[in-house]
Amino acid sequence: MNSDTANETGTTDETTTANEPGESILTPCEALRMLEDALGEAQIDEPEELVRLLLFLSDNFDHAGLKATVQTLVRAAFDNSIVHAIAFEDYVEAIRGGQNPLKIVRAALREAEHGLVNSETEPPNNCRGGQYG
Secondary structure (H helix, E strand, O other), X not given: OOOOEOOOOOOOOOOOEOOOOOOOOOOHHHHHHHHXXXXXXXXXXXXXXXXXXXXXXXXXXXXXXXXXXXXXXXXXXXXXXXXXXXXXXXXXXXXXXXXXXXXXXXXXXXXXXXXXXXXXHOOOHHHOOOOOO
């Protein structure tokens, strides 16, 4: 048997390519399907709680293939999350730090929206001061 192949299945002559050490056993599409199955359509865009568990597993197991597979799942979760206003690395670090990136982004959007509303409702500078300012 070639070292580049995994065990043959007992029922067919099929041979699969073995994953290299540190290589994910999931493709990004497989990872997305797993997340969709686990979370359902309603929560696929807010997977942060599951990502927190995945990162915990990745941080506490010393297996390169598992870490790579978890990273594939975390990336798929991020790619389908509504949190795209921050970089992937910032997303991961926020979750590792006990923060919820979704809440951070929502707060930033509210703050930006509030600033926009204030600037639209404040009188122009030429109306300030003078006789009535």
